[in-house]
Amino acid sequence: MSILVVGSIALDSVETPFGRAEEALGGAAVYFSYAASFFNHVRLVGVVGSDFPAEHLELLQGRDIDLSGLERADGATFRWSGRYDFDLNEAHTLDTQLNVFETFSPTIPDSFRDSDFVFLANIQPGLQLDVARQVNSPKVIACDTMNFWIEGAYEQLVETLGAVDILIINDAEARELAREPSLVKAARAIMDMGPETLVVKQGEYGVLMFNRHSVFSAPAYPLEDVYDPTGAGDTFAGGFMGFLSTAADIDDTSIRQAVVFGSTLASFNVEDFSLNRMKRLEMDDILGRYAEFKQLSHFEEIATD
């Protein structure tokens, strides 16, 4: 089983109440890849500029992430800078320089077309659909999106969702996409657009997963402090798809477990800037925190007769 991810690679400058990072390794495809690499072999498709530090590529290669789909373009790498206040649910973007990412048109190498699990990180929905069509017969296609595309490329996004199995977005995006304030009704409307499964990230409140037959509510891990929420959503997606790619069956049981693995990886990621916490992470830490999630949400049944 192999996992393909297509998305941004960035140099992020981030300020939070706990400190700052300057031009640190970031981007959706990077966070996703690193998190998924704890579970399986990852293939990354993205673009960097000629200024991209070699040490970042070495870090990813050291995780057995296949970079043969990485385009090296003339020009500067995508840069994002932002600030978080004490309400760490909301990023205040200070500056975005798309640079080489602006004209990114992902080409999937022939050797990646047999990928079983595909994650389309947040890029233009038309490009997402184009990628989906370049993969031969994936078992699971999951994708992310954002308010910018919901507002500016709605029809194209809906077309893309028709080709997607799992949509992973936050609650505000779910409500906006479905044009419906009730999240339960919004979920049903979104599943009518194509995805069999909708995963709704609720930041510090956890995650809701909807399919046609059930709803699953995963708690958030009660951290004392969130040092830097950058990349939490893509790290979630990486843990989610990473675990799912190891499951014997893709069903309600394994998708629930995947949600908790995603939450686990994301809870570690926000404990430090950039990928710093994930770099120190071992599989034993992940399994230990997964068990903590179990304890966190456990309560006894009531005997009825």
Added chain:
Amino acid sequence: MSILVVGSIALDSVETPFGRAEEALGGAAVYFSYAASFFNHVRLVGVVGSDFPAEHLELLQGRDIDLSGLERADGATFRWSGRYDFDLNEAHTLDTQLNVFETFSPTIPDSFRDSDFVFLANIQPGLQLDVARQVNSPKVIACDTMNFWIEGAYEQLVETLGAVDILIINDAEARELAREPSLVKAARAIMDMGPETLVVKQGEYGVLMFNRHSVFSAPAYPLEDVYDPTGAGDTFAGGFMGFLSTAADIDDTSIRQAVVFGSTLASFNVEDFSLNRMKRLEMDDILGRYAEFKQLSHFEEIATD
């Protein structure tokens, strides 16, 4: 085992996107009593005016709620009117007429002083402490409060918390009370003020329960529509204390179950205005939804060896 509640009895006029109620039965002590009455005998201490409809008293008596601590004062009953928009987490108060509730000074009848479980609904903290001292040797004292007292009677509230076992508030109140944006740190600070257990209501996101040894995260029931959130918090407290009063031991296990029973009762209550949904409720419905909460939060462990 018997449960004592002291708090408001009101006539509420409420408008939500789904309709309106005019001078409907409400008030913290009423919602609490009704919810708790599914589990145990409840004793209510409160005040109504001479205009209070007899049918409301009959409704409560029909639930075996002891009204011998109910004061009937000359004047008008406490009235509250408010409006909720699509964000049903926030009430917009249109009018508050305290009326006979303004000078309410609760006196606990001798026959109530042996109560085992005491709930001090949201009233002036000095009055809450006064009530706590009138009960002989309760097993559990729980209380609620609000931003008005946190801001206006902080010292008195902290003194009251020294006599309380369980504090049940929402997340904004917890952060404000502890003067700490991190909820985990706020919980620790609040437990240092006295309560061994802190129950933090997070509206549509569920409930967090903290004690010295563990954290429990209960999901919210995914309702299609919340028709009227009025009284949800006190209904939660009623289900919580009601179940707890039937538990063999007051410990982490039973408190977690109590949180889910509280969430269950609250999830029913918001399905209609005033107490209308609770009036149609049977114990089988409650146990059925409790089981749904179990399914909602269930995921399989990972075998590790």
